[in-house]
Amino acid sequence: VITEILSPDFLRELEVLRRRLEVRARSGASGEHTARRRGGSAEFQEHRAYAPGDDLRRIDWAAYARTGEPVLKLFRAEEDVVVRLLCDASASMQDKLDVARRVAAAIGYMTLAGSERAQVLVAGEGLRRQHAPARGRDGVPTLLRSLASMESHGATDLARAVDAVIERSKRAGMLTVVSDFFDPGPVTRALGRAVQAGHDVALVQVVSPDEVEPSFEGDWELEDAETGALLQVTMDAAALQAYVLRFAGLCEELRAFARRHRAVYLRVRTDEPLEPAVRRFVSRSID
Amino acid sequence: MELLAPRGLWMLGLLAPLVVLYILKIRRQRRRVSSTWLWSTAQRDLMARSPFKKLVPQLPLLLQALVLAALAFALARPASRGRELTGDHVAIVIDASASMSALAEVPADPAQPGPTRMDLARSVARDLVSALTPGSDAMVLEAGREARVVSPLDRDRRRVREAIDRTAVRDVEGDLAAAVALAVDRLKQLGGERRIVVITDGALARAGALAGVALPVEVLTVGARIDNAAIVRVDVRSGTDAVAKREQVQAFLVVGNFGAQPRDLFVTMRQEGASDVLASRRVLVQPGERLPVVLTFYPAPGDYRRGLMLDIAPHDAMPVDDTVYARVPAGEKLPVFLASSDASKPVSPWLERALVSDPMTEVRAGTLAALTAAKDVPLDAFVVIEGACPDHPPGGDLLIVNPPAGRCLGTLVGRTLEQPLITSWENSDARMRFLTLDGVHVAKASALKPDGTTQELIRTQEGAIATDISTPTRAGTLLGFDVGETDWPLKASFVLFMRNVVELARTHRAHGMAGPARAGEPMRVTLPASATQVEVEAPSGEKASVPVKNGLAVVPDVQRVGFYHLTWQGPQAGTIVVPTNLTSEAESDLQPRTLDAQPGQVQVTPAAARTEAHHEWTWILALVALAFVLADVWYLTREVRAPQLADVARPRAPERPAQAG
Numbered sequence: 025v026i027t028e029i030l031s032p033d034f035l036r037e038l039e040v041l042r043r044r045l046e047v048r049a050r051s052g053a054s055g056e057h058t059a060r061r062r063g064g065s066a067e068f069q070e071h072r073a074y075a076p077g078d079d080l081r082r083i084d085w086a087a088y089a090r091t092g093e094p095v096l097k098l099f100r101a102e103e104d105v106v107v108r109l110l111c112d113a114s115a116s117m118q119d120k121l122d123v124a125r126r127v128a129a130a131i132g133y134m135t136l137a138g139s140e141r142a143q144v145l146v147a148g149e150g151l152r153r154q155h156a157p158a159r160g161r162d163g164v165p166t167l168l169r170s171l172a173s174m175e176s177h178g179a180t181d182l183a184r185a186v187d188a189v190i191e192r193s194k195r196a197g198m199l200t201v202v203s204d205f206f207d208p209g210p211v212t213r214a215l216g217r218a219v220q221a222g223h224d225v226a227l228v229q230v231v232s233p234d235e236v237e238p239s240f241e242g243d244w245e246l247e248d249a250e251t252g253a254l255l256q257v258t259m260d261a262a263a264l265q266a267y268v269l270r271f272a273g274l275c276e277e278l279r280a281f282a283r284r285h286r287a288v289y290l291r292v293r294t295d296e297p298l299e300p301a302v303r304r305f306v307s308r309s310i311d
Numbered sequence: 312m313e314l315l316a317p318r319g320l321w322m323l324g325l326l327a328p329l330v331v332l333y334i335l336k337i338r339r340q341r342r343r344v345s346s347t348w349l350w351s352t353a354q355r356d357l358m359a360r361s362p363f364k365k366l367v368p369q370l371p372l373l374l375q376a377l378v379l380a381a382l383a384f385a386l387a388r389p390a391s392r393g394r395e396l397t398g399d400h401v402a403i404v405i406d407a408s409a410s411m412s413a414l415a416e417v418p419a420d421p422a423q424p425g426p427t428r429m430d431l432a433r434s435v436a437r438d439l440v441s442a443l444t445p446g447s448d449a450m451v452l453e454a455g456r457e458a459r460v461v462s463p464l465d466r467d468r469r470r471v472r473e474a475i476d477r478t479a480v481r482d483v484e485g486d487l488a489a490a491v492a493l494a495v496d497r498l499k500q501l502g503g504e505r506r507i508v509v510i511t512d513g514a515l516a517r518a519g520a521l522a523g524v525a526l527p528v529e530v531l532t533v534g535a536r537i538d539n540a541a542i543v544r545v546d547v548r549s550g551t552d553a554v555a556k557r558e559q560v561q562a563f564l565v566v567g568n569f570g571a572q573p574r575d576l577f578v579t580m581r582q583e584g585a586s587d588v589l590a591s592r593r594v595l596v597q598p599g600e601r602l603p604v605v606l607t608f609y610p611a612p613g614d615y616r617r618g619l620m621l622d623i624a625p626h627d628a629m630p631v632d633d634t635v636y637a638r639v640p641a642g643e644k645l646p647v648f649l650a651s652s653d654a655s656k657p658v659s660p661w662l663e664r665a666l667v668s669d670p671m672t673e674v675r676a677g678t679l680a681a682l683t684a685a686k687d688v689p690l691d692a693f694v695v696i697e698g699a700c701p702d703h704p705p706g707g708d709l710l711i712v713n714p715p716a717g718r719c720l721g722t723l724v725g726r727t728l729e730q731p732l733i734t735s736w737e738n739s740d741a742r743m744r745f746l747t748l749d750g751v752h753v754a755k756a757s758a759l760k761p762d763g764t765t766q767e768l769i770r771t772q773e774g775a776i777a778t779d780i781s782t783p784t785r786a787g788t789l790l791g792f793d794v795g796e797t798d799w800p801l802k803a804s805f806v807l808f809m810r811n812v813v814e815l816a817r818t819h820r821a822h823g824m825a826g827p828a829r830a831g832e833p834m835r836v837t838l839p840a841s842a843t844q845v846e847v848e849a850p851s852g853e854k855a856s857v858p859v860k861n862g863l864a865v866v867p868d869v870q871r872v873g874f875y876h877l878t879w880q881g882p883q884a885g886t887i888v889v890p891t892n893l894t895s896e897a898e899s900d901l902q903p904r905t906l907d908a909q910p911g912q913v914q915v916t917p918a919a920a921r922t923e924a925h926h927e928w929t930w931i932l933a934l935v936a937l938a939f940v941l942a943d944v945w946y947l948t949r950e951v952r953a954p955q956l957a958d959v960a961r962p963r964a965p966e967r968p969a970q971a972g
Contacts, residue, residue: 116345206346208967235345236956245339248347255347256339268955270349272962 029129029168037299042134044306047105047198048224048286071095105197106157107135108223110145110189111171112203113152114180115249120230123294124202125171127228130302131200132167136160144170147185147203148178154192179250180207186214196222200288205229205278212281219285226288226305227278233295236271238264275311282310319386325379333372352966374943381936389928399447399503400464402494403436405429405478406511407455408485409830409898413512413629416535424628428534429480432510435531435918436475439508440468450497451475454490454511455870456483456831464497481870482631483831484895487511488520495525510918513904514897521906521913530906531918538570540596541632541899542623545892548821549610549643557609558643562621564604564635568596569900576623580606582639583618583874583888614639618874618888632899636874636890645669645817646689648706649676652698652715659793661800662695662712665809672813690839690885693816697793700724703841703882708816709787711780712794716757720780721765722789725758731771740779742788742811743768746804753799756792784837784862786815828891834866834875839883848876850891 030038074083074094084097109128117124132142136158143157144167155170157163182203189199199218205211205227215225234240238259246255257263275291282289291311292301304311314320344350411429418424426434436451443449451462451474462474491507498505505526512534521528544565552559568574579591590606606621619637626633647666649658658676666674672693679699682688694706700719704711709720716724733748748769756776761767768788769777780787799805828834838845840862847855847866850873857864859879866875875889893899906915 119345204345206348208348208965210967232345240342243339245341246347246350247341247343249343249345251347253347253351254341255350257350267349268959269961269963270352270965272956272959273964274349275956276962277964 029126029171030133034130034299035133038130038133038302039137041302041306042137045134045138046306046308047107047140070098072098105135105140106193106195107131107140107142107198107200108145108189108193109142109171110147110151110185110199110201110203111174112147112180112182112201113174113176114148115177116180116204116206117230118176118249119232120204120294121174121176123292123298124228124230125174126298127230127292127301128200128202129168129171130298131226131305132158132171133164134302134306135198136163136167141197142167144174145185145189146174147180147182147201149181150184151188151192152178152185181209182207182211183209183214186211186218190214190218190221190223193221193223197224198226199223200226200228202228202230204231204235205274212277215281215287216285219287224287225282225285227282227290228301228305229275229278229289229291231291231293233293236293238267279310314384315388315390317387319388320383322379322383322386325383326376329372329375329379333369349965370946371943374939374946378936378939378943381932381939385929385932385936389932398444398506400498400501400505401439401443401447401449402452402498402505402507403439403449403475404452404454404487404490404494404507404509404511405432405436405461405475406485406487406509407453407478407481407483408514409480409482409631409893409895410485410512410514410629410901412480412482412631413534413539413901414537415533417537417628427480428512429478431533431918432512433475433478435510435533436478437472439531440471440475443468450494451478452490452494453478454485454487454509455481456486458486458490458493460493460497464501481831482872482893483870484893484898485511485515486517486520487515488517491521491524491528498526512901513906514901515904515906517897524913528913530913530915532903532915533918534901536903537628537901538568538572538574539627539629539632539899539901540566540568540570540574540576540623541629541896542621542635543567543601543632543894543896543899545621545635545637545894547619547637547640549640550607551643552607552609555609559607560610560614560619560639562590562606562619562637564606564621566594566596566602566604566623567896567899568598568600568602569896569902571598573597576625578604578606579622579624580608581620581622582614583620583636589619610639610642615641616888618890629899629901631872632893632895634872635892635894636872638888638890641689641691641820644671644673645813645820646692647672647674647813648682648685648688648692648694649674650679650682650694650696650699651677652679652696654678656698658695658697659712659795661794661805662697662809665800665806666695666813668806669810669813671817690883690887691816691820693813693820703839705883707785708812708819709780709785710790710812711787712790713792714757714789719789720782720787721762722778722780723760723762724791725760725774728756728758728771728773728776730754731756731773731776733769733771733776735770736777737766737768740766740768741815742808744807744811746807746811748799748804751797751799751802751804753792754796759789759791782840782862784840786819788812828869828875828889830869830872830891830893832869834869834889834891836864836866836877836887836889838862838864838877838879839881839885841881841883842879843881845877845879848878850874 074096078096082096083094087095109132111124111128135142139160141157141159144155145151146153158166218225241259243258246257278289288305288308289310290301290305413428414424415426415428415431440449448464448466449471450464451471453459453461461478462471465471494507507526507528509528509530513532542564546563548561550559550561562580574596576596577591577593580589589608592604594602594604596602617639619639620634622634649663651658666672679696688705690707692706693708694704695710696704697712700711700714714724731753733751736748737743758774759776759778761778766779767775768779776791778789780789794800838859842859845857845859845864847857850871857866869891872891872893875891877889878886
């Protein structure tokens with residue numbers, strides 16, 4: 025299953041990249057990744073004024089001796105990270121599901137190779153399925169099987185799916201949404217709520233070349249893959265211009281969200297190699 | 312600017328289907344896409360579910376509409392004029408003579424002969440009306456044998472054009488002078504600038520028709536040089552075949568060639584309504600030659616007085632002069648009817664002997680009652696009645712001998728004169744030529760007293776004993792004595808008198824009831840005095856009723872060549888065929904001729920040269936249409952450059968439903 029989804033060369037590339045993967049989210053269990061939440065690891069983070077109820081063992085007595093003020097010595101907690109891979113498996117992803125699966129597998133592999141946890145969640149018209157989290161390298165086959173079992177069908181409601189993930193997550197983690205984001209629903213608002221809940225949000229938009237720059241001309245009747253709705257379109261210059269303006273608007277909306285919430289935003293074309301995209305993901309770039 | 316062929320504008324009607332094509336939704340190919348969300352917001356106006364969509368301005372539609380409009384106006388032949396026809400009052404005189412029925416020019420394809428000179432003249436006249444200056448008026452005159460005002464002065468261009476369309480060619484020699492004189496007469500009382508425009512082919516029967524005209528005249532000539540052959544003379548007579556010793560009908564023709572090339576022609580003769588050829592000859596007529604041709608045939612008894620058609624073939628640019636019409640003359644023997652008052656008193660043998668002695672007579676004798684009852688008495692028969700004087704004697708010329716006392720055809724037959732002494736006779740009268748009545752003794756005669764100024768033929772001391780009782784329709788002679796009671800039959804003068812009377816009847820018979828008529832001239836027909844009305848059927852089939860006065864009918868409107876059939880009722884009911892011909896060398900000669908006109912007063916211009924003053928915009932519009940077509944083709948076949956995502960400067964935010972919560 026691994027070689028079907030991730031080639032050996034790509035795996036070697038991922039082994040290198042995994043060390044640069046940064047997750048800015050809090051999690052409950054300890055692990056290799058540092059968390060924003062201050063905890064009890066050996067890495068000093070800051071001092072804080074003592075407050076009644078604090079653990080007296082964490083008072084920095086040397087500082088108390090110098091200043092006469094009781095302060096607590098806080099250390100960065102070392103926690104393990106849950107990377108949640110919310111994959112859009114609606115009908116609109118039919119031609120793009122393979123790429124979405126490979127992107128999710130790459131991110132999941134890097135996560136598991138770092139002894140962290142990764143979980144596959146399937147989005148459709150809400151949260152369609154929630155696979156059990158996998159952990160460590162031993163969890164890679166489980167993760168990939170979960171991804172391989174995805175089938176595209178039905179409509180999309182990403183907002184409901186994100187909200188469901190927030191609701192079911194006991195600890196925040198990295199929420200990676202892999203979708204084409206062709207969803208007229210309030211997706212960015214739901215993603216905003218995920219950020220508020222402490223999730224480190226990453227947006228991976230998988231698009232086909234025809235969706236970026238439609239190449240067909242003439243008179244067409246477009247059928248919506250999800251709803252079956254028909255739309256008659258004359259592909260002249262004006263129509264193409266109007267579409268591209270709106271597609272650019274969608275991209276800009278996601279990009280603005282990413283900038284505002286320090287999230288990751290990738291736009292992955294199905295006709296381009298994955299390695300550069302994964303590198304941009306690791307470097308938390310905004311396309 | 313005007314449209315020479317406004318019917319071409321029908322093409323503008325194609326604009327409607329063109330627009331319908333653009334607003335009709337077309338059948339589209341279906342394509343499955345991930346989502347139509349962004350498309351629907353981008354192309355919201357394409358989501359209408361009616362069979363029609365909103366008409367939005369599109370460059371192809373605009374270009375194609377312009378192509379249609381340009382082609383429509385090109386077909387309508389828009390033209391601007393180089394000059395206007397000046398004049399406050401303009402008289403347009405259209406030559407309607409027979410030569411105007413000829414083709415305007417030599418046709419390239421004989422199967423498609425092209426317009427006639429009259430068609431061209433009408434077109435030129437319509438152009439003239441269009442070129443009139445605003446406020447001016449025009450009248451239309453037709454110059455046939457007589458001048459005719461087709462439309463009085465009128466400012467309404469439409470009515471004037473309709474009048475022009477009503478003008479028609481007549482099979483007559485034209486008289487332009489009369490038409491121009493009529494135009495001058497109508498215009499001379501008017502103020503302002505007056506002008507006469509004559510449209511003719513120049514084949515005028517009367518030279519100098521335009522000389523001395525008081526108003527400015529512009530002559531527009533139509534028609535090009537074209538060859539023509541015609542029958543210019545025709546005469547049909549009865550004769551005797553010297554070899555066969557049989558009566559023979561002889562048609563004498565003169566065939567003229569008015570062209571520059573020799574003409575090989577077939578001359579044929581047929582009876583009216585028959586397809587069988589009675590006689591035919593092939594002749595070669597040299598340019599400018601007038602070739603006499605004689606065609607003969609032996610007539611059957613039923614052929615007399617029937618119509619004959621003589622024709623040259625193949626026909627040429629002017630068919631009207633290729634056929635002439637004639638009538639089979641009556642037989643060569645003069646029918647003579649001798650009638651006595653009753654069976655107990657036969658006609659005087661002197662009279663019968665004198666008539667029978669002429670070998671060219673066919674004498675029948677009987678009673679007056681039998682004569683009156685007979686239906687087969689020809690209208691040109693010579694009738695001799697002795698001892699009676701009926702009011703309406705049948706036949707043609709008449710000799711009444713020894714009538715009873717009383718009134719006799721306008722002469723009072725009075726008392727009996729005993730041994731009247733002949734004192735004089737009328738030598739100038741045809742019946743009394745070459746004879747003398749000296750030594751003629753009359754035992755008894757009736758005194759004759761004419762009512763009017765009728766001529767007395769033989770006078771005695773007591774009065775006339777022979778008078779003329781002719782009417783306009785027949786020659787009549789009244790002898791107031793029984794020739795048996797004179798010694799006149801014993802003298803040569805009696806034979807001469809009878810021969811004179813018979814020859815006069817023969818002459819009248821040869822002329823017929825109607826001489827050969829000519830188109831354009833009134834047709835005079837002699838009919839029995841009892842006829843009061845005659846119905847005339849023209850060659851076209853039109854019928855008209857003409858009154859008969861004193862045995863003479865005048866048909867005034869003879870505009871077509873062919874056979875005119877006249878039918879009358881009454882005691883002497885009958886029918887007659889009157890052939891009518893053109894036979895005019897002036898009309899048949901279609902070669903260009905110089906108009907004999909006063910220099911300076913008359914300006915002669917070929918109509919084609921004037922038409923060239925028009926500037927037609929057809930080709931320019933056609934080129935404009937072609938340019939639009941090329942632009943449309945370029946627009947539709949150009950490579951559409953899809954906009955690049957990277958080039959989008961101001962993206963539009965996707966439209967989402969209300970994002971509550």
